[in-house]
Amino acid sequence: MSRAVPDPAPRRQRLDARLIVDTALTLASSQGTEAVTVRRLGQELGADATAMYRYFRGKDELLLMMADRLLEMVQERVPRAARWQDYLAAFGRGLVSVFVEYPAVGAVIASRTTRRGSEITAVETLLSVMKEAGLNDDDSVLYYRTFVDFLLSFAGMQAQYALLDPAERDADESSWEQVYGNLPPGQYPNIARTAPRLAAITSDEILRIGLQAIIQAIALRAAELPPQA
Amino acid sequence: MSRAVPDPAPRRQRLDARLIVDTALTLASSQGTEAVTVRRLGQELGADATAMYRYFRGKDELLLMMADRLLEMVQERVPRAARWQDYLAAFGRGLVSVFVEYPAVGAVIASRTTRRGSEITAVETLLSVMKEAGLNDDDSVLYYRTFVDFLLSFAGMQAQYALLDPAERDADESSWEQVYGNLPPGQYPNIARTAPRLAAITSDEILRIGLQAIIQAIALRAAELPPQA
DNA sequence: ACCTGAACACCGTTCAAGT
DNA sequence: ACCTGAACACCGTTCAAGT
Numbered sequence: 001m002s003r004a005v006p007d008p009a010p011r012r013q014r015l016d017a018r019l020i021v022d023t024a025l026t027l028a029s030s031q032g033t034e035a036v037t038v039r040r041l042g043q044e045l046g047a048d049a050t051a052m053y054r055y056f057r058g059k060d061e062l063l064l065m066m067a068d069r070l071l072e073m074v075q076e077r078v079p080r081a082a083r084w085q086d087y088l089a090a091f092g093r094g095l096v097s098v099f100v101e102y103p104a105v106g107a108v109i110a111s112r113t114t115r116r117g118s119e120i121t122a123v124e125t126l127l128s129v130m131k132e133a134g135l136n137d138d139d140s141v142l143y144y145r146t147f148v149d150f151l152l153s154f155a156g157m158q159a160q161y162a163l164l165d166p167a168e169r170d171a172d173e174s175s176w177e178q179v180y181g182n183l184p185p186g187q188y189p190n191i192a193r194t195a196p197r198l199a200a201i202t203s204d205e206i207l208r209i210g211l212q213a214i215i216q217a218i219a220l221r222a223a224e225l226p227p228q229a
Numbered sequence: 230m231s232r233a234v235p236d237p238a239p240r241r242q243r244l245d246a247r248l249i250v251d252t253a254l255t256l257a258s259s260q261g262t263e264a265v266t267v268r269r270l271g272q273e274l275g276a277d278a279t280a281m282y283r284y285f286r287g288k289d290e291l292l293l294m295m296a297d298r299l300l301e302m303v304q305e306r307v308p309r310a311a312r313w314q315d316y317l318a319a320f321g322r323g324l325v326s327v328f329v330e331y332p333a334v335g336a337v338i339a340s341r342t343t344r345r346g347s348e349i350t351a352v353e354t355l356l357s358v359m360k361e362a363g364l365n366d367d368d369s370v371l372y373y374r375t376f377v378d379f380l381l382s383f384a385g386m387q388a389q390y391a392l393l394d395p396a397e398r399d400a401d402e403s404s405w406e407q408v409y410g411n412l413p414p415g416q417y418p419n420i421a422r423t424a425p426r427l428a429a430i431t432s433d434e435i436l437r438i439g440l441q442a443i444i445q446a447i448a449l450r451a452a453e454l455p456p457q458a
Numbered sequence: 459a460c461c462t463g464a465a466c467a468c469c470g471t472t473c474a475a476g477t
Numbered sequence: 478a479c480c481t482g483a484a485c486a487c488c489g490t491t492c493a494a495g496t
Contacts, residue, residue: 035488037487037488037489038488038489038490039487039488039489047461047462048461048462048463049462049463049489050461050462050463050489050490050491050492051461051462053489053490053491054460054461058489058490059489059490060397108389110382110386110389111386111387111389111390111393112401113401113404113405115400115404115408120408120409120412120417120420123409123420123427124417124418124419124420127419127420127423128419131419137422137423137426138423138426140419140423141423141426141427141430142430142434142435142438143438145427145430145434145435146435146438146439146442149383149386149432149435149439150379150382150383150435150439152386153339153379153382153383153385153386154378154379154382156382156385156386156389157339157340157378157381157382157385158340160337160339160340160385161340164340168289171344172341172342175342175344176342179344179349180349180352183349188349188353189353190353190356190357190360190369191349191352191353191356193366194356194366194367194369194370197366197367197370198352198370198374201370201371201374203378205371206371206374206375206378206379209371209372209375209446210375210378210379210443212446213375213442213443213445213446214439214442216442216445216446216449217438217441217442217445217446220445244480264469266468266469266470267469267470267471268468268469268470276480276481277480277481277482278470278481278482279470279471279472279473279480279481279482280480280481282470282471282472283479283480287470287471288470288471
């Protein structure tokens with residue numbers, strides 16, 4: 001089993017920005033997470049490693065376009081719902097799923113603004129949802145940003161975790177049993193009492209509670225205000 | 230003004246793990262954010278670039294020890310408060326501050342477990358706060374993890390943002406005025422209506438609302454349960 | 459006009475060689 | 478026993494040279 005030449009320039013297509021973004025996304029996807037490097041991308045495209053520099057200012061610009069595509073996917077997957085609460089919850093879960101499916105993008109993009117089409121439509125939609133929930137303009141902005149920043153952050157963290165090499169991830173996971181499961185109960189009574197539950201909790205449960213908290217906060221804030229504007 | 234030789238091995242101290250972590254933290258601090266690279270660290274220590282490998286398995290282990298020191302700083306800065314709500318809010322703000330002060334650590338550590346002393350005492354303390362708030366054991370674990378995961382994620386994202394080079398950060402910030410301030414109101418009525426507020430909102434406001442939402446959720450959950458266990 | 463590939467200035471890590 | 482530094486296998490990016 002030779003590991004020498006990995007996929008030696010299979011296809012030869014006319015390059016364009018769209019093809020490059022698509023190819024980079026397959027490299028970034030969790031099945032077959034090879035790092036998205038300029039050299040590997042060139043190889044996968046059947047072109048020279050530096051070919052992408054005629055289509056993008058640099059790797060960062062490519063990354064922002066990949067990120068905007070992720071936001072497009074989220075919106076495709078999340079249908080408008082009758083209740084604004086259901087839409088926000090579905091949006092949050094969709095965002096986390098997509099970020100984890102393309103962890104190499106998700107892990108680095110939470111703090112960025114793509115300034116592109118899919119981001120803009122997402123902002124418009126989420127602002128309209130806040131209005132639907134009964135918030136005024138100032139609160140719409142405030143709670144929209146809180147929702148989206150905390151959700152993007154959480155999704156980015158999950159992506160970063162998915163990107164760890166398996167050995168490191170195992171060490172992290174087993175630490176809740178190995179380290180936290182064997183502390184002296186005298187010194188750490190609360191950890192000792194809850195150790196099995198600490199080891200068993202999943203990120204899905206945590207996301208569910210986090211979404212619930214923000215959605216609840218929006219509803220409570222809307223209830224404080226005069227019924228409509 | 231020569232840029233050739235930056236600080237040519239100033240001091241010469243006996244190396245130990247503590248000194249290496251301290252030196253790495255000064256490199257990682259936001260005043261003078263030079264990247265924490267193995268070579269720069271060696272130079273700052275007045276030692277060979279590879280000297281740290283006798284004290285740490287690799288850069289990742291060094292990073293985890295730096296992260297545990299960050300958690301120590303957070304706990305030093307946050308005094309126990311009379312009301313559990315105040316403690317959680319102060320802890321959240323302290324965590325974000327420290328992560329942003331050492332962005333090179335904060336940006337990569339949110340998804341990790343340090344498995345070391347300061348993390349363990351933080352877990353114990355936060356679990357006791359959840360109990361104080363009136364939660365049972367299962368809910369204590371659930372809401373503790375929700376609080377800490379969302380807060381760590383948010384702090385990590387703020388750190389990532391602080392790490393961007395200034396040109397990129399400016400582009401990100403001005404995009405809210407340049408791009409979002411100039412969209413057609415017919416197609417994007419909600420963005421057009423709120424554009425000035427969208428451009429003006431700060432991360433402090435967002436953090437405040439996020440903390441409020443989680444603290445509120447804990448109080449509401451505690452109120453659902455039988456008064457004490 | 460379009461594309462290549464050598465070269466540059468970096469990374470983290472290993473290991474034979476020095477003291 | 479302790480430390481060094483050459484070397485390895487990588488990065489992203491630039492630019493003179495080729496077609």
